[in-house]
Amino acid sequence: xxxxxxxxxxTREGFSFVTKHSFASGEFVYYRLGGDRVLARVRHxxxxxxxxxxxxxxxxxDAGDVAVFYGLDASDYQFYRAHARVVGYFDRxxxxxxxxxxxxxxxxxxxxxxxxxxxDVNRVSASEVGSAHIGTILGTKTDAVLSVREMVSxxxxxxxxxxxxxxxxxxVIVEELxxxxxxxxxxxxDPHGEYGVLSDIQNDHSFWEEEYRPRVRIVKPEQIKIRxxxxxxxxxxxxxxxxxxxxxxxxxxxxxYESLKKDEKRLTRSFTKNELxxxxxxxxxxxxxxxxxxxxxxxxxxxxxxxFDDYRSIPLREYFQPGLLTIMDVSGIGEWKQQWIATILxxxxxxxxxxxxxxxxxxERRPERYLPHPVFVILEExxxxxxxTGDAKSRQxxxxxxxxxxxxxxxxxxxSQRPSKLDADALSxxxxxVTMRIINPSDQKQIGESIESVSRDLLDELSALARGQAIxxxxxxxxxxxxxIRERRxxxxxxxxxxxxxxxxxxxxxxxxxxxxxxxxxxxDVGV
Amino acid sequence: MVDDDAVFGEVVRVDGVNAxxxxxxxxxxxxxxxxxxxxxxxxxxxxxxxxxxxxRLIPEDVVSMLSxxxxxxxxxxxxxxxxxxxxxxxxxxxxxxxVRYGLRVAPQVRSRVWRLEDDVxxxxxxxxxxxxxxxxxxxxxxxxxxxLLAIVDELWRVLPEAQTMLVPVRKYLRGGGVL
Numbered sequence: 001x002x003x004x005x006x007x008x009x010x011t012r013e014g015f016s017f018v019t020k021h022s023f024a025s026g027e028f029v030y031y032r033l034g035g036d037r038v039l040a041r042v043r044h045x046x047x048x049x050x051x052x053x054x055x056x057x058x059x060x061x062d063a064g065d066v067a068v069f070y071g072l073d074a075s076d077y078q079f080y081r082a083h084a085r086v087v088g089y090f091d092r093x094x095x096x097x098x099x100x101x102x103x104x105x106x107x108x109x110x111x112x113x114x115x116x117x118x119x120d121v122n123r124v125s126a127s128e129v130g131s132a133h134i135g136t137i138l139g140t141k142t143d144a145v146l147s148v149r150e151m152v153s154x155x156x157x158x159x160x161x162x163x164x165x166x167x168x169x170x171x172v173i174v175e176e177l178x179x180x181x182x183x184x185x186x187x188x189x190d191p192h193g194e195y196g197v198l199s200d201i202q203n204d205h206s207f208w209e210e211e212y213r214p215r216v217r218i219v220k221p222e223q224i225k226i227r228x229x230x231x232x233x234x235x236x237x238x239x240x241x242x243x244x245x246x247x248x249x250x251x252x253x254x255x256x257y258e259s260l261k262k263d264e265k266r267l268t269r270s271f272t273k274n275e276l277x278x279x280x281x282x283x284x285x286x287x288x289x290x291x292x293x294x295x296x297x298x299x300x301x302x303x304x305x306x307x308f309d310d311y312r313s314i315p316l317r318e319y320f321q322p323g324l325l326t327i328m329d330v331s332g333i334g335e336w337k338q339q340w341i342a343t344i345l346x347x348x349x350x351x352x353x354x355x356x357x358x359x360x361x362x363x364e365r366r367p368e369r370y371l372p373h374p375v376f377v378i379l380e381e382x383x384x385x386x387x388x389t390g391d392a393k394s395r396q397x398x399x400x401x402x403x404x405x406x407x408x409x410x411x412x413x414x415x416s417q418r419p420s421k422l423d424a425d426a427l428s429x430x431x432x433x434v435t436m437r438i439i440n441p442s443d444q445k446q447i448g449e450s451i452e453s454v455s456r457d458l459l460d461e462l463s464a465l466a467r468g469q470a471i472x473x474x475x476x477x478x479x480x481x482x483x484x485i486r487e488r489r490x491x492x493x494x495x496x497x498x499x500x501x502x503x504x505x506x507x508x509x510x511x512x513x514x515x516x517x518x519x520x521x522x523x524x525d526v527g528v
Numbered sequence: 529m530v531d532d533d534a535v536f537g538e539v540v541r542v543d544g545v546n547a548x549x550x551x552x553x554x555x556x557x558x559x560x561x562x563x564x565x566x567x568x569x570x571x572x573x574x575x576x577x578x579x580x581x582x583x584r585l586i587p588e589d590v591v592s593m594l595s596x597x598x599x600x601x602x603x604x605x606x607x608x609x610x611x612x613x614x615x616x617x618x619x620x621x622x623x624x625x626x627v628r629y630g631l632r633v634a635p636q637v638r639s640r641v642w643r644l645e646d647d648v649x650x651x652x653x654x655x656x657x658x659x660x661x662x663x664x665x666x667x668x669x670x671x672x673x674x675x676l677l678a679i680v681d682e683l684w685r686v687l688p689e690a691q692t693m694l695v696p697v698r699k700y701l702r703g704g705g706v707l
Binding site for chain 1: 661690692695703
């Protein structure tokens with residue numbers, strides 16, 4: 001028994017206890033109820049007693065010394081009143097925390113949790129298959145472990161302000177997913193080209209186990225292609241139309257597309273850019289030349305973009321394999337093109353997994369669409385692909401995957417620094433949440449509305465979280481916890497802030513060394 | 529032990545372990561004020577006390593109206609209308625170079641009472657290794673803030689090294705002293 005406090009009183013919301021220990025918000029304690037040990041989370045603390053304000057007015061004079069001088073017991077001022085919320089006792093039959101709905105009475109001893117009790121917050125242990133050891137529970141050495149099964153099947157959100165450790169945390173989770181205990185099939189959609197350093201994984205022996213060697217594939221921007229045959233007529237029109245495309249042009253395009261698709265049914269391959277162009281030209285009947293010309297001008301402008309290709313597309317089976325991390329580096333590609341790449345990728349992925357599960361695709365029939373294993377897609381800057389307001393082609397398919405992907409084994413991790421700009425429905429579909437420091441009030445509000453599993457008092461901690469600390473909640477863990485994210489095994493991701501003063505100085509010194517120094521003429525002794 | 533010249537009165541009534549009435553010696557050279565430290569002779573040592581009030585006039589006609597029990601209580605006042613009667617409160621004991629805050633035994637009636645020298649007052653407040661007025665908290669209710677403020681004034685002079693800590697205490701008492 002290791003009592004650290006005694007219950008003072010309780011309310012409907014929780015109880016308060018007197019302690020000398022300075023608990024941080026989010027730390028755990030427990031009390032005994034019958035044979036059960038009931039876990040409780042400290043919400044906040046306040047001093048049990050304050051010194052008289054007059055004792056505090058002169059910073060040169062120690063208030064404790066004045067108190068002793070006056071006859072007060074200074075140790076009485078060392079106590080806290082800690083407010084705690086009951087989590088419950090862990091029931092090993094139902095494998096979850098049960099709230100006893102009985103609050104502890106005044107005088108009940110409060111004890112510090114040990115590793116055996118705290119480990120109940122994890123659904124899985126750190127070493128077992130299907131686990132992701134992301135760090136330690138705040139203020140303890142107890143591992144914080146997510147259930148990969150739940151996290152991958154019911155989606156994950158990683159939300160953090162810039163500099164709070166978002167990319168770092170993604171890296172930690174990827175390390176866990178790609179390790180031998182999971183051998184996951186993961187793709188990172190990387191708008192800033194910052195995850196390339198994760199290629200260290202394949203050469204890092206700590207990831208190797210027996211025959212297992214994780215692989216990392218980095219897809220460079222120039223390698224990413226969208227096959228025109230994979231676009232729907234709506235996609236074409238959406239890309240071509242800048243607000244001045246007439247209805248007649250749209251109708252003509254639809255006719256050309258449908259006509260080519262009918263032909264394509266007789267073909268074993270999808271159509272090319274030229275085939276579609278020729279089909280549009282073929283619609284000319286002497287009365288519609290201006291519309292055909294306008295349509296062709298827009299079509300040509302679109303297909304001139306190097307990203308659109310006749311044959312090459314997103315090779316799903318090359319990108320998604322167990323034990324393979326694919327990093328799609330889309331940096332340097334315009335935002336609307338990134339949205340199109342994401343749209344095509346997710347659309348094809350959904351089709352492949354749905355078709356494979358429903359036995360439409362197999363090794364023999366459409367093998368390029370046959371994807372017989374679950375996949376996990378990490379979307380950095382997710383607010384670009386499912387924005388709360390404004391248009392984004394990818395939003396529809398992303399929301400479809402978030403709501404239906406579970407059935408077909410498609411997990412999505414949405415990473416964002418601006419949750420208020422992220423579609424609220426999409427965010428609420430992520431049933432595991434890793435939420436780091438967020439200062440912006442509208443972002444905090446969005447999180448509060450989208451994440452039901454986290455209590456208000458824990459969310460109040462969002463702005464106070466230190467770098468590398470995260471509120472972790474949802475289905476992959478038994479109760480929300482604050483986690484100190486563990487150290488990465490691989491190199492630091494480039495997303496860290498630049499040391500601008502150092503870079504400036506280095507640059508300046510480099511330039512000086514390359515410059516021939518001259519002095520003003522009046523300083524020169526020309527010896528005349 | 530005590531110079532007869534320094535004696536300014538004697539205990540004429542004991543109202544409890546801490547509270548006494550002292551009749552001043554007729555023709556005492558100086559008036560004593562509230563907050564002044566006095567010593568009271570006792571079997572254990574010197575009871576370090578503080579003056580908390582003074583009474584000078586008890587009309588005789590009032591005495592005649594009192595009940596027998598009450599008359600005995602007020603009798604000392606009626607004996608000599610020209611005499612000052614001081615209310616004194618015992619804070620602690622000074623004995624054999626030792627100091628004890630708080631009292632368990634009251635002094636006897638007729639015990640001599642004298643003004644304490646500054647060095648004795650210092651000794652009483654410095655005996656625990658550092659300067660202390662811890663009896664303030666203990667007897668605050670009994671003494672009242674005005675008396676405590678008067679003691680602060682007295683200590684300001686006698687214990688200059690304690691002034692930095694007397695400042696917040698004084699402010700605290702003036703502000704009503706809410707803990």
